[in-house]
Amino acid sequence: MTYEPDIDRTEPVAISDPALPRLISVRQRVKNAYKILTSNSLLLSGTLILLVTVLAVACAGWISHANPILQSLSHRVEPPSAEHWFGTDQLGRDMLSRVLYGGRATLIIVLFSALAIAPVGLLVGILAGYYGGVIDTLFMRITDIFFAFPRLVLALALSAVLGAGLFNAVFAIVISAWPPYARQARAEVLTIMEMDFIKAARLSGASDMRIIVHYILPLCASSAFIRLALDLSGIIIIAAGLGFLGLGIQPPTPEWGAMISEGREYISTAWWISLFPGLSILLMSAAFTLLGDGLRDTFDPKKELSQHDQPTT
Template sequence: MNMSVSPLPLDLQPAPEHGGARGRWRWALDQPLMAMGVLILLGLLVAACAGQWAPQDPYMQALSERLQPPSAEHWFGTDQLGRDIFSRVLHGARYTLLIVLMAAVSVAPVGMAVGLCAGYFGGALETVLMRITDIFMAFPRLLLALALAAALGPGLENAVLAIAVSAWPPYARQARAEAKRLREREFIWASRLAGASHLRILLRHLLPLCASSALVRLTLDLAGMILIAAGLGFLGLGAQPPTPEWGAMVAAGRQILAPYWWVATLPGLAIFLVSLALNLVGDGLRDALDPRAGR
């Protein structure tokens, strides 16, 4: 008996150029902009781990050395209380990395779970889940995060929670669209006929196919989340003094920006570099994970 197997759809087939997935990863890592982004993120990780070996205690006040410009002794200068800004920036990298990790493990999984269930099962469940998603998306992300942070009270944990609650809806809509497109494919029907449960289909088939696009979106969104977290710290709704959080450090130096530019500029430059690095890495991941991306 002649049995033929239908080929995978074009959007699920590996791209022949550049040697498939491995070639695409090698191509992405060879791009200078993505390589620069990776190096900056590695520097953030090193700074977060090396904060305990900072040149000076980031909390130690020395009023006799207040508002000193950058020098060999104080690489980034000192603030209004004589604290070493370079040491505080190093310690602040920990909180930035914490925001990135906490947002990454909460935003994308929740959004993808909602979207996959809505797209796969459809019907009344899809309607309810998507209307809830639309309610959250009706509010601008920054305003919703500000409102939640103000309601929950100041603090780093509350700021991260506010960011996570305001950031998951786009992942739900994206996962729902992909699940609706994939649920009628032949391999899904074959899994059903083979007796696979709905949970197995969701975890073994739909989730891996939707994870790459969610990863790219997450990498690009993390830059915005860091900016929102810095904005909450700037407004006093994030980490509280004397915690060396970058947004709070910018806020502390905004009133003396003209004569003592380094107090606010250098922590702001750290925020800028990390956000830029995440955007560059996100662009590289998009090119590496999309088999239809042009080279």
């Protein structure tokens, strides 16, 4: 006969696994993200279009087995058919394969540009708003100089000076796109600096770096992220414009803007050469526009305040 300790089976047993709270937190975050995604039709539509497009571009080799740069003059300028769903171009290259692989080049430009635009703008705006004085005046005057030029014109001018290529195209887009983020971040920092928790942090002896990184940057990053989502459609247009003028990624690598430029001479006889890259640009721009509008509507604090201020019946 074995002795069993007197344990109340009705009491909950504490689980000592340290990974459990983290797992519950991840599940809760996924549940919250799913709730936010399904509660806004614009956000859901943009996300679905973007996911489908990214998956198609990533799986280009499985969807189309044709080589996007392999020429076949015997099959040049063939209309869409069962063998070539999007037809062939003036050099006999499969258009479906070129559109899919061209999406990779466009998305790489957009991704690298997005990773640099917001940090540059936030850095300039936060430093200008936090320190003020000469730094604020200098940074804002530099921002005004870039604001004086239209974004597309400035990007084209920089690309023409620097030359064609992926890095130069990304650099031109970043230089032409960061000023609005700096202005927005500066305005937010000036408001945040008047809040009590910033004054308390200074009185407690927190350094400038700690205040900027731990208090100011998280409050400015969310609005910059929403603005970036709204700007991605314009970045795609600029990237396509650079490719159209021969200032982006160079042949034989397929790129949507360059493909439209190649097909403009055949627009009356082989419309598919320019149509499908153009539709791809339109689809991606629409996806990012819907995504940005959905994020703005979901996380706009002014909208929430206006809803709370409405009288109840």
